[in-house]
Amino acid sequence: MDRRFVDALREIVGLDGVIAAADDCLVYECDMLVYFKGAPDVVVLPRSTEEVAAVVGRCVDAGIPIIPRGAGTGIIGGAMAPRGGVMIGVNRMDRVLEVSLPNRYAVVEPGVINLALTRAVEARGYFFAPDPASQVASSIGGNAATNAGGPHALKYGSVVNHVLGLEIVTGSGEVVWLGGPVQERPGYDLAGVVVGSEGTLAIITKVVVRLMRAAEAVKTALATFASIEQASGAVSAIIAEGITPAALEAMDEPVIRAVEAGLKAGYPADAKAVLLIELDGPPAEVEAQAETVARLCRARGALTLRVARDERERADLWRGRKGAAGAFGRIGHNYVLQDAVVPRSRLPEIMAQVQAIAASHGLVVANVFHAGDGNLHPCIFYDERVPGQFESALAATEAMLDACIAVGGALTGEHGVGLDKAPKLALLFTPEDLAAMQAVRRVFDPRGLMNPDKVFPSPGRHVKPGPVGAHKPVPEGMWV
Amino acid sequence: MRAGPADVERGLREIVGAAHLIAGEAAAPFAVEGRAPRWVAGPGSIEEVARCLALAAEARLAVAPTGRGARLHWGNPPRTLDLVLSLRRLDRILAHEPADLTMSVEAGVTLDAVNAFLRPQRQLLPLDPPRPGDSTVGGIVATAASGPYRARYGTIRDLLLGVTVVQADGRVVKGGGRVVKNVTGYDMPKLYVGALGTLGVVVAAHLRLHPAPVVEETWLHGFPGLEAALDAGLAVMDAPLVPSRIELLDRGALAAAGQASPPEAGLAVTVGSVPEAVRAQGERVAALCRQSGGAALPVAAPEEWWRGVSELTWPPEARSLVLRIGSRQADVVKALRGVEAIVGEALRRTTAEVANGVLHVLAAAGDESARLARIRDGLAPLGATCVVEHAPPDVKLFLDPWGDVGPALDLMRRLKGELDPRGILNPGRFVGGI
8 A cells, every 4th residue: 555645644633643654554354254355455543524535535446345344253145345445443543422311322433332321321311222232342333334223123123223323434535424313303313323223324423313312111031841832832932922122032952051161150951942032111011021021931842941149140040141142152162043034923943944954964063042033153163174064154144044034034134234245235226226226326425435345245256165274263252 | 109199098098997097177177286186097007007107207297196194285386287196095904814913905095994994903003193083095195194102102214124115117016015024125115214205116015013002091281381392201111001192282272182171281192001100100290290390181082182183283274384393302392492582373282192292283374484494493403393284275386395304315315316316206295396
């Protein structure tokens, strides 16, 4: 990269805000999807919207790709630079600018960590509802860019349902506010489409988020089953009954064993499947729903049903769920993780198919997922030292995706498209559907410099997944 | 070469059939804000809508899509109008998956029809804008019409999982999907919500449903002043309760809703849950209202009462002005006081959704262009928005019903240019003359 260009970036963000040494840029060569790699030529760490706009302006003038990055906890090959360019990390923009509880909103910079916002308001009885399992590390800007989900998305919705407004820097370098604290406003809902656009339209520089009032009562229970299909049947029955739990999570046997071996969350190690069921709301409602849920679980063959008696037991049950992916290292050497969605009434049949597909490839699959909204995360294990296993794992995970789409599902429920699934978008959308999306892109990013190669397939630029490289343990902080 | 009027008419008749095409003088009653179309076409299928729009694009016709016309008076009068495209024949429920709590409908299905269909299965599409019998799903998407249920359930934005859209060039595209959680590609359905049909014609929608609560109850309290009623409303919001609606009514609204000798203000709160939880929350609501000086008032038949309340500011007479004001929740009374100071005696009644900061103000029509500018100036420091939902047609010609949407207007114009490059869909009707 041209030296004068890098110097110009230093003038904008200061000497300590530019990382230009090739070795140092390697840290940014991937997100948590480690088999797609591409280091940026330079990383800049601005402290303000003005600095972001100035950096984008420079890149636009020079025709250099711009790759926004939050905490880098994504698992789609999103915050990485397959064709180099300037990565803009928003980590130093981490202030909570305003909190208004009577008006139920907060204005935050994009680098604010998800959980930090809830921590800032929970003493007053409020919370930020989206809770991706990465919430201890992921940034709200990244959450908004990917329209992140999480266990509680079942009742409270994904990030898009909690974003009231955005300040953005477009791919032309313009700073624009879309929406804001006032909910009722005329005009196109541009914030609604920027959320989830994975940095291909703009960089988010401020977020106005909705804050929710915490429920008065919470009840968390763990039900065990003899098979994941049975557990899935219970999930479908609960939803069909008209109960929307705050969260309804499923884990199968390999996950349970790994979690117990590592985290000792108190899951029965002999169970073939567990459901983690959380109900929240007014106490009498939670009580009534808990009885119904217990009845439905038993009718669907639950072996045991245990309700957390206090906050510590509740935290334990959740610790197992949120740490599940981190325990994957105990199951296998390497893995590929899928994120797909099916109509929730189709869960039992799709879980049977997932098992069958893994078996037909001779691979182990572990499932830990947001069952209540039909959002699967089958995780297929392989050993990259065994020739052909990596390819086999990829083939299995694609077959699972195809199965989900065949029953009316979607390509991704909460992780996003990124580089990983860009070539597969055509499975769900026609060229005309995609052309409409591209039209939107031209509005915000006329030169196509924002996070290129992500979301949409780039003809002739299909990046092939490579092996992980030297043996790496599964990253400790891996979340799904 | 462009098709002449005779060719257009022949083409439209071929597509929709003679029985579903109205031309010439007979189309006059279908005027949009005083502008009569040359044709009214009633396509009977998505494919017919697509063919009509392809023909319109070819002939550069200005098209106004409509459902049952409940909100056809919103927005600017059309700059030009050739073809009214009525979607009322697209009234099929395409699919309902009770176990998934999702459904797919054509755009011309009314909200009442959807909920009548769902009621026996104890599910609902939880939207309560005025005139549900004339509000089609397509129209609700286009106008983002909502009501006090927004406090708990959000708006159509939160319920719309996917759309099928006929673009301005007649091509059929879809966005979103049918599942309740989905981040595949851009969230295109968001763009059509509240776009007044200017970006494409929504012909089918996939919707998220909610379970119907076992019981729903409403409590109304009277207060000596608006501020006291708002305090109670904010206290309800600050408590760990789950209200479905929190509506503030001024004296005029209470009187119009049938309250004999109404107090200065009222606060109506709805809660839906199991009976035990409804009763317990009702007691808390009552206690919070009493703390702010409230006294319980009777509400006989809540569902009918709410339908009545939703129409209190629906344009009942030609010479009226209806404003929809968006403010922060804690500012609703400040916003109302500001309007009151300018409108004075002409103010008839106001309702306000406390949980969402949405006010509807009905006033006798006057010298709008001057009054409206002063109202908007007064609201500006609150960051509040002010949309004119209704004004007499002669008055409306001289005002901007939307108000200034700020610097994002440039992006909005570019979006319109990309998705409707010939500008045939509802030209001039939307914000900034889009």
